[in-house]
Amino acid sequence: MTLAERDAQLTELMDDPNCDPVLLRRTLQRFRIVNRLVAGWDAVYRTHLRPALALSSGVSPAPARILDIGCGAGDVLRRLVHLARRDGFDVNGVGIDPDDRALAVARSVKNPGGVTFRNSLSRELVTEGSQYDLVVSNHLLHHLSETQLDDLLADSASLSRGVSVHSDIARGRLAYAAYAVGVTPLAPGSFLRVDGLRSIRRSYTRDELARRLPTGWIAQQPSRFRLLAVRETTEGFATQSEADSIRSGALPPVRPASS
Numbered sequence: 001m002t003l004a005e006r007d008a009q010l011t012e013l014m015d016d017p018n019c020d021p022v023l024l025r026r027t028l029q030r031f032r033i034v035n036r037l038v039a040g041w042d043a044v045y046r047t048h049l050r051p052a053l054a055l056s057s058g059v060s061p062a063p064a065r066i067l068d069i070g071c072g073a074g075d076v077l078r079r080l081v082h083l084a085r086r087d088g089f090d091v092n093g094v095g096i097d098p099d100d101r102a103l104a105v106a107r108s109v110k111n112p113g114g115v116t117f118r119n120s121l122s123r124e125l126v127t128e129g130s131q132y133d134l135v136v137s138n139h140l141l142h143h144l145s146e147t148q149l150d151d152l153l154a155d156s157a158s159l160s161r162g163v164s165v166h167s168d169i170a171r172g173r174l175a176y177a178a179y180a181v182g183v184t185p186l187a188p189g190s191f192l193r194v195d196g197l198r199s200i201r202r203s204y205t206r207d208e209l210a211r212r213l214p215t216g217w218i219a220q221q222p223s224r225f226r227l228l229a230v231r232e233t234t235e236g237f238a239t240q241s242e243a244d245s246i247r248s249g250a251l252p253p254v255r256p257a258s259s
Contacts, residue, residue: 003173003201008145010202012195015143019191021101027190028105032075034183034192039138040226041076044165045083047222048230049134052163053089056133063090063114067132067159069122069152070140071095074106074115080136081112094132096120122155135160141168141229142203146212153214157231166229169203175225176200203227 014024035041049066056064066084068077077093084091092114097103098121106117135156144152156164169175179196187193204212209227210219220228 003171003176006171006204006208007201010198012143012198012202013191014195023190024101025105027192027195028073028102030186030190030192031073033186034196035075035138036079037182038179038225039076039167040223041079041138041167042083043222044167044228045080048163048165048228048232049080049084049136050087050089052134052232053084053087053091056162063092064133065131066091066093066134066136067125067130068093068095069135069137069156070143071097071106071117072102072138074109074111074117076136076138078111078115080134081115085112091133092116094118096122096125122152122159126155126158130159131161132159133162135164137166139168139199141166141209141227142199149212150214153217153229153231157216160231160233162233164229164231168209168227168229169200170221170223170225170227171200171203171205172224178225 013019014027053064064084066077066080068074068080071077074095077095081091081093093112093116095103095106095115095117096119097106097117098119100119103117103119111117137152140152141149152166156166176197179200180193183193183196204227206219206221206227209229213219213229217229217231220230222228
């Protein structure tokens, strides 16, 4: 096996509609721990999402809306809503996933008010004319074919009034070795180890992802193991000077929560 090239032909066990439902449920439930350890969403919130929420402050009395595409068990969405509300933002969250098995797990845990889940594809939301302040996904890009990736990015650009951030794994030998060892305590009775290692082999490097992104998107690598596909716009929120001030920290990224 080599990690020099992306192995897009691999399939993950949990993507099989006939996979063991018990192992799948355990995998989805344990993603909460794995994502908190490796996905880095707290940092992404601070660097990308909180400034975007600040840009939208005062534009509308309605809560800001966060869309999580391919939300799985919903742990990332719940975390982002928690972080935003902790900072004083009035937000709601919508998670979409085409897999009812994942949505069953998402709905089985206690969710904050204003967080909902639905069986849907991003293209359906575009057709409905839906709009969101933030659009995110976690560990979705490596699952997609080239056409599906193009569609996701186009849909995200249509759906987001502010920032879109798709976070994924940065393929590499160290990531592969570290995950193989680190996930061992969590892996028994689940697909975490096999599918996680296959995910790394299917994932992009920063240069590969940059070559795949259309105009308006940038590839970032905030850490050795993480990649971000980012699209930002200030349309309808603030002037560019205000946007620059907020992102630099000169203006407080706080939106008063509604009473």
